[in-house]
Amino acid sequence: xxxxxxxxxxxxxxxxxxxxxxxxxxxxxxxxxxxxxxxxxxxxxxxxxxxxxxxxxxxxxxxxxxxxxxxxxxxxxxxxxxxxxxxxxxxxxxxxxxxxxxxxxxxxxxxxxxxxxxxxxxxxxxxxxxxxxxxxxxxxxxxxxxxxxxxxxxxxxxxxxxxxxxxxxxxxxxxxxxxxxxxxxxxxxxxxxxxxxxxxxxxxxxxxxxxxxxxxxxxxxxxxxxxxxxxxxxxxx
Amino acid sequence: xxxxxxxxxxxxxxxxxxxxxxxxxxxxxxxxxxxxxxxxxxxxxxxxxxxxxxxxxxxxxxxxxxxxxxxxxxxxxxxxxxxxxxxxxxxxxxxxxxxxxxxxxxxxxxxxxxxx
Numbered sequence: 001x002x003x004x005x006x007x008x009x010x011x012x013x014x015x016x017x018x019x020x021x022x023x024x025x026x027x028x029x030x031x032x033x034x035x036x037x038x039x040x041x042x043x044x045x046x047x048x049x050x051x052x053x054x055x056x057x058x059x060x061x062x063x064x065x066x067x068x069x070x071x072x073x074x075x076x077x078x079x080x081x082x083x084x085x086x087x088x089x090x091x092x093x094x095x096x097x098x099x100x101x102x103x104x105x106x107x108x109x110x111x112x113x114x115x116x117x118x119x120x121x122x123x124x125x126x127x128x129x130x131x132x133x134x135x136x137x138x139x140x141x142x143x144x145x146x147x148x149x150x151x152x153x154x155x156x157x158x159x160x161x162x163x164x165x166x167x168x169x170x171x172x173x174x175x176x177x178x179x180x181x182x183x184x185x186x187x188x189x190x191x192x193x194x195x196x197x198x199x200x201x202x203x204x205x206x207x208x209x210x211x212x213x214x215x216x217x218x219x220x221x222x223x224x225x226x227x228x229x230x231x232x233x234x235x236x237x
Numbered sequence: 238x239x240x241x242x243x244x245x246x247x248x249x250x251x252x253x254x255x256x257x258x259x260x261x262x263x264x265x266x267x268x269x270x271x272x273x274x275x276x277x278x279x280x281x282x283x284x285x286x287x288x289x290x291x292x293x294x295x296x297x298x299x300x301x302x303x304x305x306x307x308x309x310x311x312x313x314x315x316x317x318x319x320x321x322x323x324x325x326x327x328x329x330x331x332x333x334x335x336x337x338x339x340x341x342x343x344x345x346x347x348x349x350x351x352x353x
Contacts, residue, residue: 031240035313036321043328050335057339076263083259091252094243094311101242206313213311217304223259224296228266232292 019201027200038207042214045177049218052173056166056225066159069148070167071229073138075129079227082125083219089118090216097209100192100202108205109192115212116185119178126175133164140165167226174222177215184208241316251310255303262299270295 017027024030060067096111132138137145146160188208191197197205275286309315314325 028240032318032321035317036324039317039321039325039328043325043331046328046332047335050332054335054338057336058342061339061342080259080263084256087252087255087259090255090307090311091248094248095245098243098245098248101240210312213307216311217307220303220307221297221300224262224266224300228262228292228296230292231266232269 017200031203031206034203034207035210038210042210045214049170049173052166052170053221053225056170059162059166060229063156063159063162065153066155067163068230069151069153069155070146070160070163071226072150072231073136073146073148074167074227075132076227076231078125078129079223082122083223085118085122085125086216086219089115089122090213092118093209093212096188097202097205100197100205101199103199105192105195105197108197109189112185112189112192112205116182116189119182119185119212123175123178123182126171133168138164140168170222170226174215174218177218181208181212181215184211241313243310243313243316247310251306254306258299258303262296265295265299266292268292 020027020030024033092111092114096108096115099105099108099111137143140161144157144161144164146155146157146164148155185208188204191204269290270292271288271290273285273288277284277286308325314322317325
């Protein structure tokens with residue numbers, strides 16, 4: 001009985017959008033609340049990755065030569081390629097949000113699929129890189145062995161292990177977020193195929209978009225910090 | 238305040254800017270950006286008191302600028318409410334406090350501990 005309900009709530013639910021939750025006055029308030037809530041979640045994520053970045057900075061400061069040597073052994077082409085792939089996926093995600101805002105249903109599905117494919121491309125390249133680490137015994141643990149082939153310096157094995165431990169924990173946590181993001185995108189594609197998103201209500205597209213861009217930002221910092229420590233002739237200590 | 242719709246043109250411009258900055262940061266990593274200051278001669282050889290390498294600073298400045306573009310345009314924070322903006326700024330401020338932990342490690346070597 002919508003009429004009785006509207007009397008109790010004091011709002012005009014007869015014209016309310018079906019997706020409007022009862023505790024919000026209108027769609028605008030609901031949208032801004034979810035935008036803010038998503039940002040609060042992303043800030044907890046920023047603090048989480050912040051801890052990893054601090055660990056990285058401390059050990060990079062303490063064991064700079066080993067970190068520079070470890071960094072130079074990473075494949076700069078694959079790293080750069082993945083950076084471009086992620087930035088492109090951010091563009092397609094932003095375009096998907098635009099499509100949902102203006103009600104382009106088919107184009108929305110196309111951009112969501114493109115974003116998912118680019119995300120999977122990133123993960124595929126990551127698999128190639130991780131495999132290289134396995135082949136070269138660069139995975140920290142019992143069989144770890146690192147030789148500095150770029151600068152031909154003697155590198156402390158323990159310090160090199162620290163670099164690769166941080167490499168795997170940072171890129172691994174990032175990759176885990178990408179996998180979660182791929183799952184969320186799959187859910188979005190299913191919802192978009194069912195025609196659930198309208199210009200009035202498309203909050204999941206916007207908020208998962210925010211998440212996807214956040215994961216992109218983490219990589220924007222990971223790429224220079226891990227891959228580009230010192231690519232010039234080794235002159236510093 | 239109605240939902241702000243950003244035109245695809247803006248997104249493409251930001252995308253191109255991000256790609257260019259990625260290329261710049263890779264190129265900059267291959268250049269030795271070290272400033273040599275305090276020139277003096279020791280036994281006929283030129284030496285410098287300070288050799289300041291700014292490669293990491295340049296890389297992080299570019300990354301920070303890229304992140305700012307993503308946050309402001311792709312993530313629509315530029316058109317967000319004041320409440321959202323202040324929440325994000327407060328979050329980044331706490332991140333800055335977290336990052337100053339590094340200062341502890343860096344400053345420990347700066348003074349000599351009075352050992353016997």
